Amino acid sequence: xxxxxxxxxxxxxxxxxxxxxxxxxxxxxxxxxxxxxxxxxxxxxxxxxxxxxxxxxxxxxxxxxxxxxxxxxxxxxxxxxxxxxxxxxxxxxxxxxxxxxxxxxxxxxxx
Amino acid sequence: xxxxxxxxxxxxxxxxxxxxxxxxxxxxxxxxxxxxxxxxxxxxxxxxxxxxxxxxxxxxxxxxxxxxxxxxxxxxxxxxxxxxxxxxxxxxxxxxxxxxxxxxxxxxxxxx
Numbered sequence: 001x002x003x004x005x006x007x008x009x010x011x012x013x014x015x016x017x018x019x020x021x022x023x024x025x026x027x028x029x030x031x032x033x034x035x036x037x038x039x040x041x042x043x044x045x046x047x048x049x050x051x052x053x054x055x056x057x058x059x060x061x062x063x064x065x066x067x068x069x070x071x072x073x074x075x076x077x078x079x080x081x082x083x084x085x086x087x088x089x090x091x092x093x094x095x096x097x098x099x100x101x102x103x104x105x106x107x108x109x110x111x
Numbered sequence: 112x113x114x115x116x117x118x119x120x121x122x123x124x125x126x127x128x129x130x131x132x133x134x135x136x137x138x139x140x141x142x143x144x145x146x147x148x149x150x151x152x153x154x155x156x157x158x159x160x161x162x163x164x165x166x167x168x169x170x171x172x173x174x175x176x177x178x179x180x181x182x183x184x185x186x187x188x189x190x191x192x193x194x195x196x197x198x199x200x201x202x203x204x205x206x207x208x209x210x211x212x213x214x215x216x217x218x219x220x221x222x223x
Contacts, residue, residue: 004154031209033210033211041215042213042214043155043200045211056210091154098143098145098160099145099160100211101157102154102155102156104152104154105152
């Protein structure tokens with residue numbers, strides 16, 4: 001298996017633009033998680049899905065953030081409009097149980 | 112409220128010696144603990160875990176110890192190797208949640 005796939009690996013955008021991050025989980029994993037990593041806060045859980053259904057989005061910082069999982073093999077995290085403080089590394093992880101398997105992350109820079 | 116704490120942001124150890132990374136937690140409902148390792152420009156990778164019914168779990172050079180009364184766990188790496196240089200995250204979860212709560216990480220550097 002190729003593992004969790006994220007795209008793009010790097011994204012540089014201007015403040016106010018829409019950003020869409022993509023994730024393909026490991027086949028057969030029922031859970032999908034979106035995290036954000038910053039120096040100040042470490043790894044923060046933004047939202048997670050179980051069988052494509054959002055279960056807990058309490059970590060989503062603002063209404064500017066939204067996530068979808070239209071099917072078992074694809075999820076998106078969208079930021080609209082983006083702001084400089086959204087600059088971080090965003091990880092997607094999938095899991096069959098307690099152990100989560102992370103993708104390589106998307107480094108987002110908002111100027 | 113930081114439920115999982117790694118109070119040492121960094122640790123430097125000589126190759127061949129033991130590395131001990133520490134983690135404390137506050138939530139008594141946590142019953143499963145994991146350690147992840149992260150290299151630069153990569154996602155965290157699962158390393159080792161322990162259930163609250165055990166106090167020790169060993170996998171090769173890696174051993175995790177759990178002290179439930181103190182709400183403390185530690186990861187021992189013996190012997191340490193330069194390739195172990197990475198950021199190590201402690202994480203915890205409980206019966207009533209699917210979420211992992213991560214600590215802020217400890218950067219381990221193993222020097223020759």
